[in-house]
Amino acid sequence: MQVELVSPEAVLFSGECSQVVTRTVDGDIAFLDHHAAFIGALDIGQTQLWASDGIVTLALNRGFVEVSNNVVTILSDAAYAADEIDVAAAQADLEAARAALAADDDDDDAKAAVAWAETRIAVAGAA
Amino acid sequence: MASGQERILRRRIRSIDATKKITRAMELIAASRIVRAQARVRAARPYSDKVTAVIANLASAGGEADHPLLREPAEVTKVAYVAIAADRGLCGGYNNNVLRATERAIAADAAEGRDYELVLSGRKALGYFRFRNYRIAAGFEGFSDQPSYADAQQVAAAATELFENGCQRVMLAYTQFHSMGNQSVAIVPFMPLEVGEFDDADGTEDSGGGPEGGYEFEPEPAVILERLLPRYAEARLYSALLEASASEHAARQRAMKAATDNAEELKINLTRIMNRARQDAITTEIMEIVGGAEALAQTGGEVDLLSDTIEARTADLFRARE
Numbered sequence: 001m002q003v004e005l006v007s008p009e010a011v012l013f014s015g016e017c018s019q020v021v022t023r024t025v026d027g028d029i030a031f032l033d034h035h036a037a038f039i040g041a042l043d044i045g046q047t048q049l050w051a052s053d054g055i056v057t058l059a060l061n062r063g064f065v066e067v068s069n070n071v072v073t074i075l076s077d078a079a080y081a082a083d084e085i086d087v088a089a090a091q092a093d094l095e096a097a098r099a100a101l102a103a104d105d106d107d108d109d110a111k112a113a114v115a116w117a118e119t120r121i122a123v124a125g126a127a
Numbered sequence: 128m129a130s131g132q133e134r135i136l137r138r139r140i141r142s143i144d145a146t147k148k149i150t151r152a153m154e155l156i157a158a159s160r161i162v163r164a165q166a167r168v169r170a171a172r173p174y175s176d177k178v179t180a181v182i183a184n185l186a187s188a189g190g191e192a193d194h195p196l197l198r199e200p201a202e203v204t205k206v207a208y209v210a211i212a213a214d215r216g217l218c219g220g221y222n223n224n225v226l227r228a229t230e231r232a233i234a235a236d237a238a239e240g241r242d243y244e245l246v247l248s249g250r251k252a253l254g255y256f257r258f259r260n261y262r263i264a265a266g267f268e269g270f271s272d273q274p275s276y277a278d279a280q281q282v283a284a285a286a287t288e289l290f291e292n293g294c295q296r297v298m299l300a301y302t303q304f305h306s307m308g309n310q311s312v313a314i315v316p317f318m319p320l321e322v323g324e325f326d327d328a329d330g331t332e333d334s335g336g337g338p339e340g341g342y343e344f345e346p347e348p349a350v351i352l353e354r355l356l357p358r359y360a361e362a363r364l365y366s367a368l369l370e371a372s373a374s375e376h377a378a379r380q381r382a383m384k385a386a387t388d389n390a391e392e393l394k395i396n397l398t399r400i401m402n403r404a405r406q407d408a409i410t411t412e413i414m415e416i417v418g419g420a421e422a423l424a425q426t427g428g429e430v431d432l433l434s435d436t437i438e439a440r441t442a443d444l445f446r447a448r449e
Contacts, residue, residue: 008174008276008365009167024345039181040345041354064355066181068342073177077276077358 019050038067059123090120136401147390154383164373175362200295205242207294211301211371212249214271221378222251279365302374310374
């Protein structure tokens with residue numbers, strides 16, 4: 001199936017994939033060829049694309065996925081492959097976010113920041 | 128003396144030449160940036176197209192159409208304007224055109240009893256409205272050359288906040304980029320959002336009417352729509368910022384080309400005046416020497432010696448001309 005990963009500033013990936021795994025707000029979901037038409041809101045998490053030249057793992061900061069006519073379109077504000085992630089910056093973000101969370105454990109922004117930093121570190125570490 | 132005038136002209140020509148070099152450099156820089164800005168406009172299109180398509184699919188599949196961002200107001204008492212101009216000048220009428228159009232729109236609204244709010248992007252926009260004592264709700268600067276999506280998010284957030292707090296309508300004033308030689312100021316409605324045939328969705332299950340039909344949703348359509356609409360607003364604002372930026376570079380390129388051409392013309396004219404002044408000075412001086420020689424000859428002086436002096440003097444003069 002055709003997969004398009006689109007950010008507001010550019011098309012980040014466009015190509016043929018055998019499988020796509022991503023995470024919607026309700027949980028992980030995998031798409032294979034000829035998946036039924038689907039629209040979902042994505043959570044902060046990892047997305048994996050089984051491309052012809054290997055598995056691409058990306059850190060996604062929310063977004064949307066649409067599947068129709070055997071085309072998977074992922075829209076994301078921020079999507080980074082492992083080699084694009086600045087681990088030191090992610091680590092710093094993580095500490096800042098944890099500190100904010102310690103001060104106020106209902107801070108949703110801080111929770112999201114923790115999740116986003118952890119995702120980036122995990123993706124960078126897996127590569 | 129004439130040679131004094133010549134020196135002044137020479138200095139002016141040198142200064143114009145220096146200015147010309149600067150304007151020429153700015154012209155070339157702007158020209159190269161237009162290409163890059165155009166590429167960015169193109170690169171941003173897939174995202175906003177896809178977001179629009181997903182919203183249309185959500186709508187046709189019976190997504191909740193009653194989102195605040197989509198609600199047409201019954202009565203408009205306050206309009207927010209998002210005006211996009213440049214951070215820098217030297218781009219002809221680019222800034223003034225957008226800002227004056229915005230000011231006129233505000234005045235037209237005022238005539239009908241509607242209040243205004245202003246969200247400004249670009250240092251020149253801030254200066255313009257601040258000087259005229261307008262109320263500015265939010266101002267952004269520093270990115271008109273190369274706006275990023277994060278910049279668009281900031282501006283969109285400010286506009287959304289106004290829309291949610293008292294403004295029933297948000298208008299977007301920017302310069303549309305049609306082509307290299309054609310840009311025009313446009314004031315277009317921004318909020319409430321109009322997503323194509325979105326109004327057709329009456330909220331009932333009508334999944335057969337979609338282009339694909341029978342979408343599965345995760346989570347339910349209303350929640351997705353709630354998260355998607357702000358993205359759509361951002362994407363639209365982002366493309367407006369990019370187009371404005373491309374227009375800015377095109378305007379600057381044109382202005383700097385005109386400046387370069389003018390400098391060249393001025394240089395040619397001044398060189399001509401300078402040459403004439405120098406020619407006059409030479410002629411006058413020869414006349415003086417010849418006149419002096421004649422006077423001496425009549426009183427019986429040594430003419431041979433004098434004619435040598437005249438030759439040497441004129442040779443000097445012509446050498447100075449080279």
